[in-house]
Amino acid sequence: xxxxxxxxxxxxxxxxxxxxxxxxxxxxxxxxxxxxxxxxxxxxxxxxxxxxxxxxxxxxxxxxxxxxxxxxxxxxxxxxxxxxxxxxxxxxxxxxxxxxxxxxxxxxxxxxxxxxxxxxxxxxxxxxxxxxxxxxxxxxxxxxxxxxxxxxxxxxxxxxxxxxxxxxxxxxxxxxxxxxxxxxxxxxxxxxxxxxxxxxxxxxxxxxxxxxxxxxxxxxxxxxxxxxxxxxxxxxxxxxxxxxxxxxxxxxxxxxxxxxxxxxxxxxxxxxxxxxxxxxxxxxxxxxxxxxxxxxxxxxxxxxxxxxxxxxxxxxxx
Numbered sequence: 638x639x640x641x642x643x644x645x646x647x648x649x650x651x652x653x654x655x656x657x658x659x660x661x662x663x664x665x666x667x668x669x670x671x672x673x674x675x676x677x678x679x680x681x682x683x684x685x686x687x688x689x690x691x692x693x694x695x696x697x698x699x700x701x702x703x704x705x706x707x708x709x710x711x712x713x714x715x716x717x718x719x720x721x722x723x724x725x726x727x728x729x730x731x732x733x734x735x736x737x738x739x740x741x742x743x744x745x746x747x748x749x750x751x752x753x754x755x756x757x758x759x760x761x762x763x764x765x766x767x768x769x770x771x772x773x774x775x776x777x778x779x780x781x782x783x784x785x786x787x788x789x790x791x792x793x794x795x796x797x798x799x800x801x802x803x804x805x806x807x808x809x810x811x812x813x814x815x816x817x818x819x820x821x822x823x824x825x826x827x828x829x830x831x832x833x834x835x836x837x838x839x840x841x842x843x844x845x846x847x848x849x850x851x852x853x854x855x856x857x858x859x860x861x862x863x864x865x866x867x868x869x870x871x872x873x874x875x876x877x878x879x880x881x882x883x884x885x886x887x888x889x890x891x892x893x894x895x896x897x898x899x900x901x902x903x904x905x906x907x908x909x910x911x912x913x914x915x916x917x918x919x920x921x922x923x924x925x926x927x928x929x930x931x932x933x934x935x936x937x938x939x940x941x942x943x944x945x946x947x948x949x950x951x952x953x954x955x
Contacts (some may be wrong), residue, residue, distance in 0.1 A: 763769035829917040834859040856937035867921040885926025
């Protein structure tokens with residue numbers, strides 16, 4: 638004998654009983670089973686939950702439930718304009734909890750029922766009448782396995798871009814053309830101190846040690862013994878090499894991005910014009926060639942033709 642399906646009482650006017658043939662009954666049952674299996678796979682997440690859902694489905698399919706009446710009630714509810722959420726909730730109650738009745742809608746129920754009802758109630762965007770199925774967004778469970786709310790990843794703050802120019806306070810005499818005391822961003826991937834040594838003369842105005850008059854010094858002098866390895870400030874190309882009475886043996890590297898470095902008073906040059914060099918690669922040996930009072934490396938930096946203070950970009954031994 639079939640069990641009476643428990644449900645809420647609603648006034649139903651002009652309700653007619655549906656007479657279905659054996660073929661229609663069989664198709665209705667097949668449709669219901671397919672619907673249940675589809676929803677089970679849709680709501681199942683993880684092996685444990687899938688096993689529990691299978692048990693509920695097996696129990697429902699083998700129980701003495703009036704599927705015909707349950708789906709007939711669903712059709713009547715939708716046709717009469719009842720909200721889909723409420724109509725589907727009543728269907729789940731009819732199928733899975735026929736003995737408990739409609740009170741189970743708010744008091745609990747099986748895993749499949751709870752998952753389905755939760756999804757139905759979430760859907761402010763769900764239509765109140767059946768329409769063509771549209772694509773649905775992926776379901777993201779807001780709860781962790783322990784039942785606690787899942788942590789929401791905080792967006793990483795955007796990196797603050799390096800300022801292109803840092804203005805430095807300077808109150809000394811006027812600077813020569815194409816010379817600045819400001820610190821410019823070089824935009825180079827890696828830089829290396831050419832010679833780790835004490836600074837014997839800095840960038841700026843000074844009394845020239847040989848000419849004994851005020852002259853602007855366009856680089857820094859790094860006191861180092863003759864033969865000390867001179868390293869490339871950054872990766873680049875040998876722009877030119879040469880020798881003069883003032884600078885002795887010298888070379889210039891082009892690092893790209895408008896940046897060039899100049900090395901003078903070398904005792905030996907270890908590269909050729911046009912050669913590619915890596916950051917930190919040996920390019921020369923320091924010495925005392927040219928107009929000097931002792932062995933050292935004279936080092937200059939330029940960005941877009943403007944001479945910069947090398948002290949901002951290299952390490953100076955104290």
